[in-house]
Amino acid sequence: MFLSNRRAVLVGFAASWTLAAAPGLAAPTDPLPSWNTGPAKTAITAYVGKVTGPGPDFVPPAERIAVFDNDGTLWAEQPIYFQFAFAMERIGQMVAKDPSLRQKPAFAAIADRDQAAMAKLSEKDLVEAVFAVQIGLTTREYQAVAKAWLDQARHPRFHMPYTALTYQPQLELLAYLRAYGFKTYIVSGGEVQFMRTFAEQVYGVPPEQVIGTSMTTKFELREGKGVLVAQPALASMDDGPGKPANIDLHIGRAPLVAVGNSDGDLEMLQYSASSQRPNLQILIHHDDGIREYAYDRQSKIGKLDKALDEAGARGWTVVSMKSDWKTVFAAKP
Amino acid sequence: MFLSNRRAVLVGFAASWTLAAAPGLAAPTDPLPSWNTGPAKTAITAYVGKVTGPGPDFVPPAERIAVFDNDGTLWAEQPIYFQFAFAMERIGQMVAKDPSLRQKPAFAAIADRDQAAMAKLSEKDLVEAVFAVQIGLTTREYQAVAKAWLDQARHPRFHMPYTALTYQPQLELLAYLRAYGFKTYIVSGGEVQFMRTFAEQVYGVPPEQVIGTSMTTKFELREGKGVLVAQPALASMDDGPGKPANIDLHIGRAPLVAVGNSDGDLEMLQYSASSQRPNLQILIHHDDGIREYAYDRQSKIGKLDKALDEAGARGWTVVSMKSDWKTVFAAKP
Secondary structure, three states: OHHHHHHHHHHHHHHHHHHHOOOOOOOOOOOOOOEOOOHHHHHHHHHHHHHHOOOOOOOOHHHOEEEEOOEOOOEOOOOOOHHHHHHHHHHHHHHHHOHHHHHOHHHHHHHOOOHHHHHHOOHHHHHHHHHHOOOOOEHHHHHHHHHHHHHHOOOOOOOOOHHHHEEHHHHHHHHHHHHOOOEEEEEEEEEHHHHHOOHHHHHOOOHHHEEEEEEEEEEEEEOOEEEEEEEEEEEEOOOOOHHHHHHHHHOOOOOOEEEEOOHHHHHHHHHHHOOOOOOEEEEEEOEOOOOOOEOOOOOOOOOOOHHHHHHHHHOOEEEEHHHHEOOOEOOOO | OHHHHHHHHHHHHHHHHHHHOOOOOOOOOOOOOOEOOOHHHHHHHHHHHHHHOOOOOOOOHHHOEEEEOOEOOOEOOOOOOHHHHHHHHHHHHHHHHOHHHHHOHHHHHHHOOOHHHHHHOOHHHHHHHHHHOOOOOEHHHHHHHHHHHHHHOOOOOOOOOHHHHEEHHHHHHHHHHHHOOOEEEEEEEEEHHHHHOOHHHHHOOOHHHEEEEEEEEEEEEEOOEEEEEEEEEEEEOOOOOHHHHHHHHHOOOOOOEEEEOOHHHHHHHHHHHOOOOOOEEEEEEOEOOOOOOEOOOOOOOOOOOHHHHHHHHHOOEEEEHHHHEOOOEOOOO
């Protein structure tokens, strides 16, 4: 359902683009139909017009880089990061198969869904548990497991596939930026190979434009074929200051457009704001408890506090999900 | 000089492409004019025709990924890696400015050009010295220093800028693959930010398609601007098994075409050969001591031993610089 919706949007967008390019015909269709008219939408279209049209602010296409956080920015992140939901289910299966894994307190707590014990786990324990599900697997094996989970798992409140809980206005924004020559990247705290299982199909973002937290891998020949096997060591935590560091490593240019929703995106937005070219920073503010979730400064997941202050101080664009978005999800509940 | 040469090649190539696409006109110009007719050139054009034309071997454009090593594959690497030449000169300047740096034996040996002392340094000492030149600098500061060096440095034998010692047949191969929808990447043991100072201008490879050895960096705000500062710790050594690991991290697909020249490229070629799609592995064999350098199994730099055996066993394409290349360098000595 959400996929056919998405196709409809893209076809609609392509049509509007054709009309817009043909003066004298009918008025162009709105390329961001799920965005209400208001300061956020105006800031976006004015910026894109400015850097892609003739004039002193024109930016060559090669420098048009846009980076998007994923959790809470492109799809929902409540009540827990979707990748955590995957890891918890997977750990339950692993412990059922090999009870000796219960020796790790985090594994036992997760397998038993013991809320009290889980609340006591350190962040290190949790991260270790999340990544444990891929250690020893090749990248392709791990992605097959993740894809199988995504295909059948349902969100506890909306009872839909997690990939249906992507934000319709953001799918339009990604397509709009690409139509104007921007290269769109995902730069997320989520694990890179997990995100690549759906990013191309759902967002139109190819694997080489997905940057995320990563495990170290080891090259091995298995039956004569070269494979990469995940090792029990984190390579890079793509969160907070890790985001601009990975952008510098993977992309090598400061992004002109940066879109996030939490304090974990603050440094990425600051880095984008430091570009010598005209640039645009966007914060998605989760203020719609009816259609989605309402949370910001005190939230355990997706905390938005310092970045909200910085947005106010520096004039960044804050998107109210409640008032700026006509539709929230790519699929209707 | 080499740049105007390169422009001429690209213009010539664009013209040939137009002609090739217009049946009934003059015979198409050769897109690889610096390659002699022979098994290597035939293997390349047959492969590209097979995966881009209609038929069972057709590969969608999104999967057309080609990876190239840099030192010894796209430009020369003798008598020492060009980045080492840069680091040695830079360390001389650093020691002259701050004599306390002489306390590190590697720094004193390099600053004094003391061949006997340098021969005794461990690989770790050398690598540490090479990377010392960027520690504490922001990425942009480091790139400005590297670019200034590249602009004035001359190769000891050919007395030309190092960027003129790029291989003309390889510039043509890069352009040829791109014209057929391949995304061309550099995957090199060289440091990533150093290579990005010239890769776009010289090879037409944008920063986001350059993968290399990297230092960890730290995000800082300096006068309100976000910058990345190189730290005294290696993030990733992009050599040997590190190459497929970085390809898996940065690109997320096995490359269909892999081009290298040394044992440091073996795993990258094996990984490409493991793709489920038709694929092509190319080894550049330095067998032309007159126009360039002749070295392989016993060489200290660019040793080609195991990979040459593997090429023989697996039918990879071995390019003889002597007989397959009409011209070697982008600029004439």
